[in-house]
Amino acid sequence: MTPLQCANEIAAFLRNEIAADEEGVQTIFFDKPPETEDIRVFVGFLPRVSTNEEKKKLCPAIVVRPETVSDTDEGSSVKLLFSVTTYDEDEESGYISFYNLLEWIRFKLLSNSPIDERWNLQDSLETVVPDEQPFPQWWGYLEGIFTLPQPRKTYWRNLGGR
Incomplete structure (x- = not known):
């Protein structure tokens, strides 16, 4: 099982949670028109776009990707980055649905670990919101x-009797 497989399966879990939790997801975007309520979940990186109209079509989005992998004698782990972006031209309160989406993801990951009875979240999650925002996107x-x-280590035996 690879770090990318972990990212793919956790992204699939989030997609399923979004589909199963329509009412909960709608409360995140309670003041938005229906066309902006579809949360897209990507693995790897957000597709590159150049215009605000293209950015708006991608949002809201969650991007899951492996950031680092650690292998020690005690075990292996992957740090996953859950990048979140929304699009809202409201300069005063456009960030609210963004924060709500971050919290929804945090809740789903913490309350469902191990995810799919396979991917165990170690310790805790860290949430980061940079001061600089690519307005009208929130990130x-x-x-x-x-x-x-x-x-597992493979030990080769000399089967020749030596």
Whole structure:
């Protein structure tokens, strides 16, 4: 099982939670028109776009990607980055649905670990919201460390009787 497989399966989990929790997701965007309520979940990176209209079509979005992998004698782990972006031209309160989406993700990850009975969240999540925002997009991320199955060492035996 690879770090990318972990990211893919946790992204699938978030997609399923979004589909199953329509009412909860709608409360995040209670003041938005229906066309902006579809939360997209990507693995890897957000597709590159150049215009505000293209940015608006991608949002809101969650991007799950492996950031670092650690292998020690005690076990293996992957730090996943959950990048979150919303689009709102309201300069005063456009950030509210962004923060609500961050909290929704945090709640789902913390309350469902191990995810799919396989991916265990270690310790806690860290949420970061940079001061500089690419307005009218709002952006931030969560980081969490998940346990990976530990690769096993292979010991070769001399089967020739030596």
